[in-house]
Amino acid sequence: MPLYELGLGSEKIHVIIDIGSYHTKIGFAGEASPRHIIPSYNVKRNNEVVNICDPKLSKSELADELITFVHAIYFRYLLTNPKDRKVVICENFLQTELFRETLAEVLFKQFSVVGVMMTPALPLSLIPLGTPTGLVVNVGYHDTSVICVYEGMIILQSYLSVELGTHAHLMAVQRMISESGTVKVGSEMKKASELYGDLDLSVLEDIRARTCFCGERPVELKDPAFTQSGVNTAHRASDMSYPMSDGYHLLVSGKIRERSVEVLYDGDGEDNSIATLVLDSLLKCPIDCRVELAGRILVIGGGSMLAGFDHRLKQELTALLEHPRFSKLSAGKLKFYKPNYFRNTMSWTGGAIMGSVEHLHDRYVSRDFYNAKGSATLPNWSSLAPQPKDSYQSTGTPSRRSSTPLRDFMSSPLSSSTLPPISNLSLS
Amino acid sequence: MTECEVNYTCACGKCMPLIHLFFCKYCVTLRCPKCVSHEVDSYYCPHCLENIPSAEAKSMKNKCQSCLECPNCTNILQVRSAQVPMVRREAGKVKGFGQFKKVYYLQCSFCFWTTRDVNQPDKAASNGPWIEPQVEDTWMIGIINYYRHLIQKEKVEMEKRKRQRRGSFLGSLGISDKLLPFSKLARSSFSMNLTGSGQFDENVLNNFTPVEPKEETEPADEKYYTNPGEPYHYASIASRINQPSNEVYYACDLKPNCTHLMVKRSQRCRECEHNLSKPEFNPSSIKFKIHQIALRFVPRFRIVKMASLTSGEFSKVQFSLTNPTEYNLPVELLPLPDSHFFYSKLTTEIQLPSKELVLAARDDTAQYDTESAIQDFDDDPEIVVARRMNKLTFVINVKPLVSSGDVTMGFQLKYKYKAMTPSIRPEEQKDPEDVNVMPCVTVVLGSI
Structure with a gap:
């Protein structure tokens, strides 16, 4: 092996893949930002778009799609041989078993990687901050999820998610445009809904990225709990005109720009919004952790890249704390982390730090072990089975409370017989 | 239909x-692209068709240093020259204009984006430097080092605990661990030897300060409310994620991208490990050194x-x-x-x-023969x-x-x-x- 290919120690630099439901972040260990952020879908020859996270895919279809996807990751983006390199997968917490197993099969059988570490993405995002404690709010494309990590221990009960994310925001923008959007055609104003009907998702996304931001909490609201859609119309942002592909200008009103994001705080109809999610999650934590967790909130995910997002979340949380629903919550002062890397790639960066630390060999499932034992041995955060001794160095079973948090951080409750299995978890 | x-x-x-x-001559069977293993063969820039040695490609993060892309439309930027008068200054005040000077900037010939749009100063030479060298991320180096020591410390402690647990039979005999001549220090050093490179520096762990959370958060800039400008003043999602190390809100913060390299791949049979296809080294050549595609072997x-x-x-x-x-x-x-x-x-x-x-x-050659022997x-x-x-x-x-x-x-x-x-x-x-x-x-x- 040539000298320049040597990473730290005697191994090649690991590949870090963070598969999100909309964008996938890929790159090499030890780097602060991913090399590429690519869409998590394949475009087929007939221009059909297949999202690799689509739960409707059957095992063989999923395997086919993953092979194409991972092939592109290695040979189009990272330009490296998959052999001889270990892979760190930052995975979604509630990833289906089918997806994990298929991904592992594809990586081991098709690409013959040396080792794979699958680790939950949310807690990883605390690693670049250097803190073992925190409450992570991930605003993704389809949903927003919250998890608490205390001294390196993932508090599983605190995992909550709600189907509010960038997609819900885009839909709100669409709704508001078709309600009140106008287009200037010549000297007269026409309704956008008549001219365009439903806008393309990519256009909506561009409108959202270029015009929308997160306004401050409307002051006139008296009931701090739940605002009804349409009530909080007050806005002070000025209008913008967005050029459409046909040359006309769509008037994006200040209301859309400032208040379309309200949908994330209005709730999903079942009294769940991003803000209640955070507090509900705190409620599920032991009471003596709450003050510390509330003082260490980290907001990540592509959806939180809107200007003023965490400021608004804080205002919402402060208002909600006075609501009777959360009167029992003794949260103390709310404090937010200002991430030192981009919010949408925080988990990836955490994975990159973990991938560059040697002495973590025991966290990887090796190819030989996988080939010998099959996919059933993939460690799973919810699996209550003891660790496979052969693959891990015989350091014994890690104790539940080690003085340093990292082990639990990395493993998730791999060896935890004290934590409830998934069926006992009450997810929103 | x-x-x-x-x-x-x-x-x-x-x-x-x-x-x-593909057709594997050695296994005498057909192989589909999923039954062969692919390997990176050589790197090249798809624009200038320059062959890049793999060591250079790795150190340059798979980017071509000479070809630059428009951050908006990813077309190749071209160098433009302009004549600007030299400004004569005296004591900070403009005193008049002197001779004309030739300066260079980059322009996209497709969408007319220029480096002047993002206030990048014009260069005196046509070859740049257009890309600023990346600043070393000291936080990243520090934090990796911190976690390295932390894990090492944890391993040592784990080992220590294990020894203590094993030694518990002495306790059952009524002899405390502490009474044994092997002091705590000796035990820990022994266990460190067991774990291999069990060196960790307590100072690194103590001197590390994690990021601290703050009570105040930043509201959206007042500019968003009162003076948002035009949509094109903001970067699109595509151009943001095109520069993962420099994700920006405003279009004026975009920088030219280096062209991403491409690779020529060689294929190998998974069963017998023979090479099935190996392209020629030269990026502009479409020929192959080894070319066992099925079309050449199967009717x-x-x-x-x-x-x-x-x-x-x-x-x-x-x-x-x-x-x-x-x-x-x-x-x-x-x-x-x-x-x-x-x-x-x-x-x-x-x-x-x-x-x-x-x-x-x-x-x-048969098609060029005027009288080919017709076989029966x-x-x-x-x-x-x-x-x-x-x-x-x-x-x-x-x-x-x-x-x-x-x-x-x-x-x-x-x-x-x-x-x-x-x-x-x-x-x-x-x-x-x-x-x-x-x-x-x-x-x-x-x-x-």
Whole structure:
């Protein structure tokens, strides 16, 4: 092996893949930002778009799609041989078993990687901050999820998610445009809904990225709990005109720009919004952790890249704390982390730090072990089975409370017989 | 209306057009792109077609340093020159203009984005430097170091605990650990030796300060409310994620991108680890050093002329077989084995030629010959329609068994492949031995 290919120690630099439901972040260990952020879908020859996270895919279809996807990751983006390199997968917490197993099969059988570490993405995002404690709010494309990590221990009960994310925001923008959007055609104003009907998702996304931001909490609201859609119309942002592909200008009103994001705080109809999610999650934590967790909130995910997002979340949380629903919550002062890397790639960066630390060999499932034992041995955060001794160095079973948090951080409750299995978890 | 297609079956059972398949000479079987392992062969820049050594490609993060891309539309930027007057200053005040000076900037010839748009100063030389060197991320280095020591410390402590647990039998005898002559220090150093490079520095752990959370958060900039400007002042999602290390809100913060390199790939058979395809080193060359694609080894079956298909009636459909090898090739057509997955999808009854079809050898010079010796193949005029060089056109009677839907047929080709056993010494070179190759072919003839 040539000298320049040597990473730290005697191994090649690991590949870090963070598969999100909309964008996938890929790159090499030890780097602060991913090399590429690519869409998590394949475009087929007939221009059909297949999202690799689509739960409707059957095992063989999923395997086919993953092979194409991972092939592109290695040979189009990272330009490296998959052999001889270990892979760190930052995975979604509630990833289906089918997806994990298929991904592992594809990586081991098709690409013959040396080792794979699958680790939950949310807690990883605390690693670049250097803190073992925190409450992570991930605003993704389809949903927003919250998890608490205390001294390196993932508090599983605190995992909550709600189907509010960038997609819900885009839909709100669409709704508001078709309600009140106008287009200037010549000297007269026409309704956008008549001219365009439903806008393309990519256009909506561009409108959202270029015009929308997160306004401050409307002051006139008296009931701090739940605002009804349409009530909080007050806005002070000025209008913008967005050029459409046909040359006309769509008037994006200040209301859309400032208040379309309200949908994330209005709730999903079942009294769940991003803000209640955070507090509900705190409620599920032991009471003596709450003050510390509330003082260490980290907001990540592509959806939180809107200007003023965490400021608004804080205002919402402060208002909600006075609501009777959360009167029992003794949260103390709310404090937010200002991430030192981009919010949408925080988990990836955490994975990159973990991938560059040697002495973590025991966290990887090796190819030989996988080939010998099959996919059933993939460690799973919810699996209550003891660790496979052969693959891990015989350091014994890690104790539940080690003085340093990292082990639990990395493993998730791999060896935890004290934590409830998934069926006992009450997810929103 | 479904399209007609002819697929060959790979050894793994996947059906694919012949052009996508490889043929492994050593296993004497077809291999699809998923049955071969791919390897990075050489790096090149797709714009300047410069070959980049792999060490350089790695250190440059797979970017070409000389070709720059527009951050908006990813077209290649071009260097533009302009004449600007030199400003004479005295004590900070403009005193007048002197001679003209030639300066350079970059422009996208497609969307007219320029480096002047983002207030990047013009350069005195045409070759830049256009890209600022990346600042080393000290936080990242520090934090990796911190976690390294932390894990090391944890391992040592784990080891210590394990020893203590093991030593508990002494406790059962009523002897405390502490009374033993091996002090705590000695034990810990012993366990450190066990764990290998068990060095950690307590100072690193103590001196590390994590990011602290803050009580105040930043509201959206007042600019967003009162003076948002135009949508094009903000960067689109595509240009943001195109620069993962420099994700920006405002378009004026975008920087030119370096062109991402591409690779030439070589393919290797997964079973026998022989190389199946290896491109030439030169990026602009389309030739190969090793090129075992199936098209060069397997007779190619094509549909020539469709007949109108009616359910329950035989009609004559013309097909052709092309011989890629340099020797006459007798080919037999056999019915599809019922173990094949496509067997249950067949919707026709077909009458395959009962006799062997002999395909003439491929001769690249034949088409230039004025008088080529016409070989006599003793063809059955009922089956063989035409014969031109190495291509044979023939008829198969097809009877669709369904009244609507896809018309599919399948068969097995059987021909002899002359397998050369390569040997280092020429005197040991054996005569080619004939190996039967029997690829399965599935055909969709459209729908009725």
